[in-house]
Amino acid sequence: MKDIRILVLDDEKVFRKEIKEFLDGEGFTALTAERPSEAFEILQENQIDIMILDLRLPEMDGLQVLEKVKNEYPDIEVIMITGHGDMDAVINAMRLGAVEFFPKPFRLLDMRAAIQRTKRYISLHEQLKEISQTYSLVSKDLIESIGSEIIGNSFGIRQVVDLMGKVAKTDNTSVLITGESGTGKELVARGIHYLSSRKKSYFYAVNCSAIPDSLFESEFFGHKKGAFTGANEDKAGWFEVAHGGTLFLDEVVEMQPAMQSKLLRVLEERKIRRIGSSVDIPIDVRIIAATNQDVNKLIEEGKFRSDLYYRLNSFQIHIPPLRERKEDIPLLLDYYLKHISKKLGKKITSVDPMIEKAMLNYSFPGNVREMRNMIERAIILSDSGRLTMKNFVGLIAPQVESNASGVIGEDIFDLELIEKIVIMKALEKTGYKKSEAAQLLNITRQALDRRIEKYDINL
Numbered sequence: 001m002k003d004i005r006i007l008v009l010d011d012e013k014v015f016r017k018e019i020k021e022f023l024d025g026e027g028f029t030a031l032t033a034e035r036p037s038e039a040f041e042i043l044q045e046n047q048i049d050i051m052i053l054d055l056r057l058p059e060m061d062g063l064q065v066l067e068k069v070k071n072e073y074p075d076i077e078v079i080m081i082t083g084h085g086d087m088d089a090v091i092n093a094m095r096l097g098a099v100e101f102f103p104k105p106f107r108l109l110d111m112r113a114a115i116q117r118t119k120r121y122i123s124l125h126e127q128l129k130e131i132s133q134t135y136s137l138v139s140k141d142l143i144e145s146i147g148s149e150i151i152g153n154s155f156g157i158r159q160v161v162d163l164m165g166k167v168a169k170t171d172n173t174s175v176l177i178t179g180e181s182g183t184g185k186e187l188v189a190r191g192i193h194y195l196s197s198r199k200k201s202y203f204y205a206v207n208c209s210a211i212p213d214s215l216f217e218s219e220f221f222g223h224k225k226g227a228f229t230g231a232n233e234d235k236a237g238w239f240e241v242a243h244g245g246t247l248f249l250d251e252v253v254e255m256q257p258a259m260q261s262k263l264l265r266v267l268e269e270r271k272i273r274r275i276g277s278s279v280d281i282p283i284d285v286r287i288i289a290a291t292n293q294d295v296n297k298l299i300e301e302g303k304f305r306s307d308l309y310y311r312l313n314s315f316q317i318h319i320p321p322l323r324e325r326k327e328d329i330p331l332l333l334d335y336y337l338k339h340i341s342k343k344l345g346k347k348i349t350s351v352d353p354m355i356e357k358a359m360l361n362y363s364f365p366g367n368v369r370e371m372r373n374m375i376e377r378a379i380i381l382s383d384s385g386r387l388t389m390k391n392f393v394g395l396i397a398p399q400v401e402s403n404a405s406g407v408i409g410e411d412i413f414d415l416e417l418i419e420k421i422v423i424m425k426a427l428e429k430t431g432y433k434k435s436e437a438a439q440l441l442n443i444t445r446q447a448l449d450r451r452i453e454k455y456d457i458n459l
């Protein structure tokens with residue numbers, strides 16, 4: 001389980017000190033506050049799991065604090081304490097959602113037991129949350145076949161999975177998948193194949209931009225022995241290999257016009273002829289084509305045949321870029337952290353919450369592939385199981401590039417994130433000499449220390 005962070009809100013200085021020492025000694029991270037306003041500031045800036053809350057407080061009643069905490073931070077579990085043993089307050093506190101109640105004075109051993117119980121409760125709660133979270137939108141069987149899960153819960157990705165299921169039910173409707181690089185076009189193409197009745201035959205993926213023009217025809221249609229120099233034996237082309245299955249044509253718009261005509265004829269006639277042969281071979285293949293380019297523009301420019309486009313485009317699936325479905329970012333982050341750390345055999349014990357914030361502010365031009373690679377690199381770079389912004393160089397680099405005004409650019413509005421990035425930049429610039437960095441930032445050395453701790457900046 002992750003580190004447990006506990007906030008103690010009590011106006012008695014001696015009590016606060018004593019309980020903090022005890023909690024620190026027990027291996028928890030303990031923060032303390034004297035008044036509710038101070039506690040709410042801490043809550044705004046820190047991820048807290050458990051709050052130990054005194055009933056009698058300055059500024060506002062402990063029960064009011066409890067109610068506000070439960071409303072604003074429903075995941076925080078609250079242990080109430082009081083020196084006054086007031087039964088009504090106990091009942092009210094329980095009603096408002098406190099998990100434990102302690103009359104003062106109590107033994108620290110009892111507090112330890114209460115925290116352990118609460119910890120177990122939090123862990124159970126997290127497991128339940130994980131189970132109910134629709135991590136993957138496709139079934140287990142399909143995951144095994146396509147080699148990866150399809151993660152996301154945004155409207156855009158749910159629609160993609162829905163269309164995938166619908167077109168899979170048809171037998172040979174051609175599909176055109178559009179979307180920027182790294183959005184998961186091949187993943188979706190595989191999904192269609194393995195959801196369809198063709199799943200027992202081949203799914204054959206061809207990257208059209210990688211095949212030299214001279215080999216195109218023989219790769220697609222095959223050749224007869226002696227058909228040209230180097231054709232030493234009969235060879236089947238991809239259409240024959242994928243017979244009964246699916247041929248995935250990635251970057252289809254990269255095909256030369258001559259090949260585009262030939263492909264169109266195959267789609268119309270459903271038969272091929274190997275080079276050098278006079279025999280037609282009937283083929284039964286579903287074509288799924290994909291592109292990350294603007295096909296309409298290519299048609300206008302005369303680079304792509306419109307008749308081929310209409311043939312391929314009987315059914316179109318568009319995968320939106322990741323920046324247009326930001327709700328998927330936390331799910332993908334969580335998923336990749338778990339899967340990649342497991343794959344690399346590296347246990348990740350803490351993740352700076354700034355990472356998710358920064359990702360939500362980042363435009364991911366390389367989409368899910370970029371995010372995956374970024375997380376993998378960060379896990380490899382991480383020390384002692386802690387993932388911090390320092391491990392995500394690519395993530396902050398575009399914003400840190402020039403100067404602070406670059407950070408306060410068009411798409412970052414998160415003040416805390418900006419503060420953290422500016423502090424990191426000052427530290428980097430001064431070779432991690434704190435006094436110099438503080439001077440550069442125009443704050444005292446103590447103020448810098450407080451912020452380094454607050455933002456968990458690795459030095």
Ligand SMILES: Nc1ncnc2c1ncn2[C@@H]1O[C@H](COP(=O)(O)OP(=O)(O)OP(=O)(O)O)[C@@H](O)[C@H]1O
Nearest residue numbers: 148149150151181182183184185186187292368369
């Ligand atoms: N929704 C998703 N859930 C999980 N993984 C995903 C998702 N979308 C993409 N990926 C992963 O991102 C990587 C890139 O996906 P894929 O190769 O399918 O993209 P693509 O759109 O075909 O890219 P390109 O246009 O560059 O060929 C793969 O590792 C894939 O498993």
